[in-house]
Amino acid sequence: MNRFILTLYFSLAIPFIGLAQQEGKYSSKSDYWNNNTPLVSYRLPLPPIGYEPTSIDLDNDGDPDIIKSITIHNTPIMWIDDDDDMKEGDFEGDTDSDCLLIDINKDGNYCDINDAAFDWVDTDGDGVADMQVYIDNAPKGTRRGPHYMWMIDADKDNVFNYFDWNTFRLRAWLHEGQSNFIEDYSGQSTFLKAHATTDRLHDLRLNWENPFLFFDYDEDGLTEMTFRGTDRPTNFPNQYTEGKISYVAISLDLDNDNAPSNEYDFDMSIKFEGEGFDYMDQVHKFENKRVKEADTFIKDPRWRAVSELIYPGFETALDLTYNRGKWDKVVFVYDEDDDCERWERVEFYDPMDLFKTSARNGGLDNHIQSDAVGDRGEWDLDNSGHGNLYISKFDGKIHLYGAEWGAWRIDQLAFSYQAWGGVEDFYEPRHSRKQNEFSPFSTFKYEDTDNNGFIDKIEMDIDGDTHFEKTVSLKELGIDDRCEIINISEMEYKDYRTLHKSMSDAIWEQAEIALEIASKKGLNTSWYAFMKDPKSENQKYNYGYWLQFYIYMDLLDQAKRVKNEIQIKDIDKAYFGGNWNALID
Template identity: 25%
Template sequence: MTRLAIFLLGLILSAAAFAEDPWWETETRMSPGGKLSLSDKPWWPEASNLSPGEHLVLQSAYAKEAGGEGKMLLRKEVRKRDSNKVMLVWVLDDDGDLTGTEGDADSDCYVVDYDADGTVDRMVDTIDSDGDNDPDEMDIRYFVEGELRRSWMGIDLDDDSAMWDLRDYEYTGDFFASDPYGDNMIYMNRYDPEREEWLPISECPFAFFDTDGDGESEVVARFSAAPLDFSEQSDPDYANSQDRYQGPFYPSLRNPGVVNIRYSFDIDGLSSKERPLHYEMGFNLVGGTPYSFTGMKHFQPLRRSPKTTICAPHKAVRGICEKYSAKATGFTWREFEDAGMKIGDPTWPESDRRWEGVFWTWSRRVMHNTGGPIQDWNVRREYDPNPSRKRELYFSPVDRRIHLKGAREGWQQVGHIGNTEPMGEIRLFDTDENGYFDRWEYYFQESSTPYRVAVVPVIGNHDLALDKKRLRAFFTEEVLPEAIRLNEALIARLEQLHPLPDDPTVRRIREAISDRISPDEKRYLLDLIRERLFRAYRD
């Protein structure tokens, strides 16, 4: 019976219909405690003596008994990450189409023993849910000393057959090479060895949204799942700690919550194959909401047991983000790249645009389970220490920027443009605590005293709904053109009034203005030129 046939049966029959497991399920069934060994298999003596490059093709005894084909392949491979080591790979042809010495990527399972010592280390299980011969889901299970600890799961929602970038049958850690583009979702679950079930842990989910149908992602969200009793003091980044999500099991893992949410947007609408992952704005939310959402139990009959994983469904993720009960909120706006790092998409690494979106920092106002990597230069941070159940924004005519309503303070380190020279900092304050910034302080790097302070009554602030389409239109059609026009006019007038001798910093900023950058980035660079010219004119 093929895996597709089993899936169709699962739609019309009760779970009792599966009292007799398919051969591939029986072959890889774990013993109590989530343990899986190869050394007790009847083929082990022959397989363990294979040399690198050699293979065996066998028939499953369980399939033979049931009158099926049940092909299996065993091969010894040299590891790609360490060419001095070998691994034994057991391929189970779940869908009955094995030819030659290779499995396929749509419905086969790969069980991997890194040291060929009989102990299972990884399992990659590919699932073709709709029978079109391409993968729709993929699990990467991680075993420690032969005991299942956790699994990455991937769901290919846009049907482009891309999910995980693998090397030696495990996630490489490079999600740029995986699939953060389009509609997709990945998530991690922890295995409960006593109850033999999955639990949400770590990144659960990372969800990507193609809101305009161009095959790129314009919104990304990540939930950090951790036990609700985790310690912010001793384990501030619990959800991102491998020691935690892959260590020994303990009971508090059964009481998980969403303790951090990152929620990022491409506001200017420039995400494309030429400008991938073009996120500007992101919320960082910390709290402690129990992990309990409608539709979070995902039953997949073609998955090896346990067949039910736990994750908030893709279609519900954005709504959860927008109503999440946050104890504190961080807001980030990426203004420009940092010349001191190259952490962006491989097609443009110096842009520093990350597949994870735009998120918080580990300095000044620490927000637990934020993760990384972090860009600090040319990134605006705003912080609201108060509880909130909705995400609110406003536009300030003072700096012509979108801000987090309710933020008490903000800051932005300026510099690292063209080289790693720091230039200064901008600080923002809501002095009367009415939800809007009313004080801006501008600093040059060499001084602890601001060279300019703007104290402005709250006049003309414009509240904004978190509506991506309307925000984009307002930002790109009204805010940016006017901000650029005003900057260029003021710069031209300042240069007339006080021609500035050749300033290497201004020259370097001008050189960074090119057709490749976005209008938002151009506005930021013009801001910096304006400020240097203003200070020179004033002095």
């Protein structure tokens, strides 16, 4: 280490070590006004009134390149002026191209154990940050970290991570209302993240969640689709990334009904798992200015020098998934009770016990973030259907082509409401789902008994006693289970919108025919008046389905009362064949 570096090191480190020993020197009256108040901690608190930061001119050009200061809890901080616009007398750096180092454990070192850092990067020189990298070297499994995380602001709203300056914790899931997250999850945005300290990462151009993409197709500042691709190496944890995406989850707001106070309303998710695809040719270069001399004071300064990141972007992620990916299985979930307001996806059900509930209890909702009751999951465990879909005849809904089986836990009124509240902080010692799990609930099970890719057997536990009181075989009814296959690799978001609208309209049209049939059969459908006037696309989908089901069950009841077995079979065939007109005399 040369004399200049040694001199600079002691000029920076020793005052901070001394400062750490003087905690409490400033009274609370001199603190920045929003220190530890109940208000949202949006910004880094300035030093106490009366405290004079120290500035250092590293390149001898007459202006400072570093500010040494303190923030809340008398915590030492260092600002590095990467765009050379810092002035003598400044209390802080800026958030367009500067770097902030936080010596949380007050040991005089930066970016070592327990410390954190933010670096803003203005890639196009317009004076506004386009990227932000966040480093948190908290020990693994603690409430804070660790994190190595890039956020890329594609929609230019200047929103990045949300950091709680009272506790020095990344609180990306803090929100107002049900789902207006302070983190930049809305609109067109990207983040790349690894839960690791940078010294565990062999190539800092790569990440574990690599990428998490948020698509805003209609440019309304809200997200219509998400893409999560993860690089999960086979020899983890010895190697953290290997340049292959082996997990992809795609989630869609099919009816595009997100809006203020309903910022997230995903309806369907599809997951691919397997060998995946190599993405090392997906290089994103950018200009990253930095004061190189300041690297000396950072334990692992490699992240400061990153000028390219490697990940599938908005234009290539879906194409690589469908055309380059090698997948072993595909999982599908549909938010039937329309209560999911999570930022990332409708969480998947696992192909486990139909009736067990609670996180990590071996049931469909085994995943900590799954809806306990209310979603419909389907599983293609050999990838025979390649993630494609179809609209079934038996219920008019979207199903996963190639699924061996599936199940729907019914929660008509979204009593087990799946808003945010699954894992407020991923590193809490015990995860709490915070849902109103209830029992009994109705369960429908679906099977593809002839392995042709289409469901042909439906079992119904309507009374919730965990026993199926009704089983229907489409083959025994003479109904052809085959349907038109929807190739998702050829679909854009507008095609999903068209699909959902046409599906919802078709279900409602069938409901109107069912109402007409019910009237002719002498059923009083005024009992179901609540569902007769849908006011949205989703209500057409939901009310249309349930009107048909209630009328179907009432017609069966009517036929059973007169012991008309022929009529019972005709009703089954009309309902599960999607052909109510067959009952018109």
